[in-house]
Amino acid sequence: MTNKLLIEGLSDAVGFVGGALLGFWVGRMLGLDLFAPGYGNASIGAIVLVGLGGGLGLQLARRWRVSRQKGDK
Template sequence: MEPSLRNAMREGLADAVGFVVGALAGWWLGAQFGFDFVRSAGYDAKAMVGLVFIALGCGAGRWLARRWILRR
Protein backbone atom coordinates (compact mmCIF):
# COMPACT_ATOMS: atom_id res chain seq x y z
CA MET A 1 0.00 0.00 0.00
CA GLU A 2 1.24 3.46 -0.85
CA PRO A 3 2.48 5.47 2.17
CA SER A 4 0.24 8.47 1.49
CA LEU A 5 -2.83 6.24 1.30
CA ARG A 6 -1.80 4.46 4.50
CA ASN A 7 -1.40 7.80 6.30
CA ALA A 8 -4.75 9.03 5.03
CA MET A 9 -6.45 5.84 6.22
CA ARG A 10 -4.83 6.13 9.66
CA GLU A 11 -5.92 9.74 10.00
CA GLY A 12 -9.45 8.93 8.89
CA LEU A 13 -9.75 6.02 11.28
CA ALA A 14 -8.35 8.12 14.13
CA ASP A 15 -10.86 10.88 13.35
CA ALA A 16 -13.77 8.44 13.33
CA VAL A 17 -12.77 6.65 16.53
CA GLY A 18 -11.98 9.91 18.31
CA PHE A 19 -15.30 11.41 17.22
CA VAL A 20 -17.37 8.44 18.44
CA VAL A 21 -15.46 7.91 21.69
CA GLY A 22 -15.57 11.63 22.40
CA ALA A 23 -19.32 11.74 21.76
CA LEU A 24 -19.89 8.84 24.13
CA ALA A 25 -17.69 10.47 26.78
CA GLY A 26 -19.55 13.77 26.38
CA TRP A 27 -22.89 12.02 26.65
CA TRP A 28 -21.78 10.17 29.77
CA LEU A 29 -20.39 13.31 31.37
CA GLY A 30 -23.53 15.28 30.59
CA ALA A 31 -25.71 12.52 32.01
CA GLN A 32 -23.62 12.50 35.20
CA PHE A 33 -24.38 16.21 35.65
CA GLY A 34 -28.10 15.68 34.91
CA PHE A 35 -28.09 16.91 31.30
CA ASP A 36 -29.03 13.76 29.40
CA PHE A 37 -29.90 14.63 25.80
CA VAL A 38 -30.65 11.08 24.68
CA ARG A 39 -33.20 10.25 27.39
CA SER A 40 -34.83 13.67 27.40
CA ALA A 41 -38.53 13.81 26.52
CA GLY A 42 -38.30 17.13 24.69
CA TYR A 43 -35.99 19.88 23.60
CA ASP A 44 -35.78 21.83 26.82
CA ALA A 45 -32.77 23.73 28.16
CA LYS A 46 -31.37 20.69 30.00
CA ALA A 47 -31.45 18.64 26.79
CA MET A 48 -29.69 21.40 24.85
CA VAL A 49 -26.93 21.57 27.47
CA GLY A 50 -26.61 17.79 27.12
CA LEU A 51 -26.26 18.22 23.37
CA VAL A 52 -23.48 20.76 23.94
CA PHE A 53 -21.68 18.19 26.11
CA ILE A 54 -21.93 15.67 23.27
CA ALA A 55 -20.72 18.17 20.66
CA LEU A 56 -17.78 19.26 22.80
CA GLY A 57 -16.91 15.61 23.40
CA CYS A 58 -16.93 14.97 19.65
CA GLY A 59 -14.55 17.82 19.00
CA ALA A 60 -12.25 17.01 21.90
CA GLY A 61 -12.13 13.32 21.01
CA ARG A 62 -11.26 14.05 17.40
CA TRP A 63 -8.63 16.60 18.45
CA LEU A 64 -6.99 14.18 20.88
CA ALA A 65 -7.01 11.34 18.35
CA ARG A 66 -5.47 13.57 15.68
CA ARG A 67 -2.73 14.70 18.08
CA TRP A 68 -2.02 11.09 18.99
CA ILE A 69 -1.74 10.06 15.33
CA LEU A 70 0.51 13.00 14.44
CA ARG A 71 2.93 12.14 17.25
CA ARG A 72 3.44 8.63 15.90
Template structure:
Protein backbone atom coordinates (compact mmCIF):
# COMPACT_ATOMS: atom_id res chain seq x y z
CA UNK A 1 0.00 0.00 0.00
CA UNK A 2 1.43 3.44 -0.86
CA UNK A 3 2.85 5.38 2.09
CA UNK A 4 0.65 8.42 1.47
CA UNK A 5 -2.49 6.28 1.51
CA UNK A 6 -1.43 4.65 4.79
CA UNK A 7 -0.81 8.10 6.27
CA UNK A 8 -4.18 9.47 5.20
CA UNK A 9 -6.19 6.40 6.22
CA UNK A 10 -4.51 6.06 9.60
CA UNK A 11 -5.08 9.76 10.36
CA UNK A 12 -8.74 9.50 9.37
CA UNK A 13 -9.36 6.34 11.39
CA UNK A 14 -7.54 7.75 14.42
CA UNK A 15 -9.32 11.10 14.37
CA UNK A 16 -12.82 9.78 13.67
CA UNK A 17 -12.42 6.93 16.16
CA UNK A 18 -11.21 9.32 18.84
CA UNK A 19 -13.96 11.82 18.12
CA UNK A 20 -16.59 9.08 18.37
CA UNK A 21 -15.06 7.91 21.64
CA UNK A 22 -15.26 11.49 22.94
CA UNK A 23 -18.87 11.75 21.81
CA UNK A 24 -19.85 8.53 23.57
CA UNK A 25 -17.93 9.56 26.67
CA UNK A 26 -19.94 12.78 26.73
CA UNK A 27 -23.15 10.81 26.21
CA UNK A 28 -22.21 8.52 29.10
CA UNK A 29 -21.78 11.64 31.24
CA UNK A 30 -25.32 12.71 30.32
CA UNK A 31 -24.37 15.40 27.78
CA UNK A 32 -26.16 15.25 24.44
CA UNK A 33 -24.23 17.59 22.16
CA UNK A 34 -26.74 17.32 19.32
CA UNK A 35 -29.74 18.17 21.50
CA UNK A 36 -28.40 20.87 23.83
CA UNK A 37 -26.69 23.15 21.33
CA UNK A 38 -26.71 26.32 23.44
CA UNK A 39 -25.87 25.11 26.92
CA UNK A 40 -22.70 25.08 28.98
CA UNK A 41 -22.80 21.30 29.07
CA UNK A 42 -22.73 21.27 25.28
CA UNK A 43 -19.43 23.16 25.35
CA UNK A 44 -17.97 20.41 27.54
CA UNK A 45 -19.30 17.78 25.14
CA UNK A 46 -17.77 19.54 22.16
CA UNK A 47 -14.47 19.78 24.04
CA UNK A 48 -14.63 16.03 24.75
CA UNK A 49 -15.15 15.34 21.06
CA UNK A 50 -12.24 17.58 20.07
CA UNK A 51 -9.97 16.13 22.73
CA UNK A 52 -10.89 12.59 21.71
CA UNK A 53 -10.18 13.38 18.07
CA UNK A 54 -6.79 14.83 18.95
CA UNK A 55 -5.85 11.86 21.11
CA UNK A 56 -6.97 9.46 18.38
CA UNK A 57 -4.92 11.33 15.79
CA UNK A 58 -1.85 11.26 18.04
CA UNK A 59 -2.33 7.53 18.62
CA UNK A 60 -2.58 6.91 14.87
CA UNK A 61 0.63 8.84 14.26
CA UNK A 62 2.44 6.90 17.00
CA UNK A 63 1.21 3.65 15.47
CA UNK A 64 2.46 4.75 12.06
CA UNK A 65 5.89 5.71 13.45
CA UNK A 66 6.20 2.35 15.22
CA UNK A 67 5.14 0.57 12.04
CA UNK A 68 7.71 2.45 9.95
CA UNK A 69 10.52 1.90 12.48
CA UNK A 70 10.04 -1.82 12.85
Protein backbone atom coordinates (compact mmCIF):
# COMPACT_ATOMS: atom_id res chain seq x y z
CA MET A 1 0.00 0.00 0.00
CA THR A 2 2.81 2.43 0.87
CA ASN A 3 4.56 1.76 -2.45
CA LYS A 4 1.33 2.53 -4.33
CA LEU A 5 0.92 5.83 -2.49
CA LEU A 6 4.56 6.74 -3.13
CA ILE A 7 4.17 6.08 -6.86
CA GLU A 8 0.93 8.08 -6.89
CA GLY A 9 2.49 11.08 -5.15
CA LEU A 10 5.69 11.08 -7.16
CA SER A 11 3.95 10.66 -10.51
CA ASP A 12 1.51 13.47 -9.69
CA ALA A 13 4.38 15.75 -8.65
CA VAL A 14 6.50 14.97 -11.71
CA GLY A 15 3.52 15.39 -14.04
CA PHE A 16 2.47 18.70 -12.52
CA VAL A 17 5.96 20.22 -12.35
CA GLY A 18 6.88 18.94 -15.82
CA GLY A 19 3.69 20.33 -17.33
CA ALA A 20 4.11 23.67 -15.55
CA LEU A 21 7.68 23.96 -16.81
CA LEU A 22 6.55 23.13 -20.32
CA GLY A 23 3.87 25.83 -20.06
CA PHE A 24 6.48 28.28 -18.77
CA TRP A 25 8.83 27.61 -21.70
CA VAL A 26 6.01 27.81 -24.25
CA GLY A 27 5.13 31.18 -22.77
CA ARG A 28 8.76 32.31 -23.01
CA MET A 29 8.87 31.24 -26.67
CA LEU A 30 5.72 33.30 -27.29
CA GLY A 31 7.29 36.31 -25.60
CA LEU A 32 5.21 36.14 -22.42
CA ASP A 33 7.00 36.97 -19.16
CA LEU A 34 5.65 35.26 -16.07
CA PHE A 35 7.78 37.42 -13.78
CA ALA A 36 7.00 40.79 -15.36
CA PRO A 37 6.13 43.50 -12.84
CA GLY A 38 2.41 44.08 -12.46
CA TYR A 39 -0.35 42.08 -14.06
CA GLY A 40 -0.27 42.99 -17.73
CA ASN A 41 -1.67 40.86 -20.52
CA ALA A 42 1.66 39.12 -21.11
CA SER A 43 2.00 38.22 -17.45
CA ILE A 44 -1.57 36.92 -17.20
CA GLY A 45 -1.10 34.88 -20.38
CA ALA A 46 2.06 33.31 -18.95
CA ILE A 47 0.27 32.49 -15.69
CA VAL A 48 -2.54 30.82 -17.64
CA LEU A 49 -0.08 28.75 -19.68
CA VAL A 50 1.75 27.58 -16.55
CA GLY A 51 -1.55 26.63 -14.91
CA LEU A 52 -2.80 24.79 -17.97
CA GLY A 53 0.52 23.02 -18.40
CA GLY A 54 0.53 21.90 -14.77
CA GLY A 55 -3.03 20.64 -14.99
CA LEU A 56 -2.43 18.78 -18.23
CA GLY A 57 0.78 17.26 -16.89
CA LEU A 58 -1.08 16.06 -13.80
CA GLN A 59 -3.82 14.49 -15.93
CA LEU A 60 -1.24 12.75 -18.13
CA ALA A 61 0.50 11.37 -15.04
CA ARG A 62 -2.78 10.01 -13.71
CA ARG A 63 -3.67 8.42 -17.05
CA TRP A 64 -0.21 6.85 -17.17
CA ARG A 65 -0.72 5.45 -13.68
CA VAL A 66 -4.14 3.99 -14.57
CA SER A 67 -2.78 2.37 -17.74
CA ARG A 68 0.13 0.96 -15.72
CA GLN A 69 -2.28 -0.53 -13.18
CA LYS A 70 -4.35 -2.13 -15.94
CA GLY A 71 -1.20 -3.72 -17.34
CA ASP A 72 -0.35 -5.22 -13.94
CA LYS A 73 -3.67 -7.07 -13.69
